[in-house]
Amino acid sequence: MNVPREQRDERDGVMPSLILGAGTRAVFHTILVFSVFLLFAGHNAPGGGFIGGLVAGAALVLRYVAEGSNGLRRTIPIAPETLLGAGVLVAGGAGAAALATGRDFLTQGYLLSEELPGLGAVRIHSALVFDTGVFLIVVGLVLALLRTLGEELRP
Numbered sequence: 001m002n003v004p005r006e007q008r009d010e011r012d013g014v015m016p017s018l019i020l021g022a023g024t025r026a027v028f029h030t031i032l033v034f035s036v037f038l039l040f041a042g043h044n045a046p047g048g049g050f051i052g053g054l055v056a057g058a059a060l061v062l063r064y065v066a067e068g069s070n071g072l073r074r075t076i077p078i079a080p081e082t083l084l085g086a087g088v089l090v091a092g093g094a095g096a097a098a099l100a101t102g103r104d105f106l107t108q109g110y111l112l113s114e115e116l117p118g119l120g121a122v123r124i125h126s127a128l129v130f131d132t133g134v135f136l137i138v139v140g141l142v143l144a145l146l147r148t149l150g151e152e153l154r155p
Contacts, residue, residue, distance in 0.1 A: 028059055031062070057139060094126060111129075
């Protein structure tokens with residue numbers, strides 16, 4: 001019987017694990033929030049775009065294992081190439097912005113350094129823009145790998 005590829009059960013008779021599915025749904029968003037925390041903490045503490053992207057990628061791998069490639073497509077309907085391209089543009093733009101202001105490529109500086117009531121000293125460093133680009137590149141790369149590997153396993 002010819003069933004369209006999109007409608008086939010990608011597990012081919014293997015029952016999905018209810019425990020893995022429920023556990024994944026319980027921790028997936030928490031892992032993503034933690035990855036964004038690592039992204040923002042990067043310039044003042046251990047972390048940054050690469051580590052945050054890897055943690056977000058681990059969440060995507062967990063989702064892929066629990067729900068397969070169709071579940072991953074429902075979770076992130078964006079093409080991996082779009083994330084990769086956006087990441088390269090953002091990271092490259094951070095370096096180009098320094099050149100536009102007459103500094104060396106990727107020279108860092110504060111974008112915002114204010115004392116806000118209730119929050120205290122808030123400092124946003126220009127390295128955050130570069131780290132955001134790296135974060136998008138790593139997430140796009142993990143997503144591309146999962147989608148490519150998932151497509152190869154299909155009959």
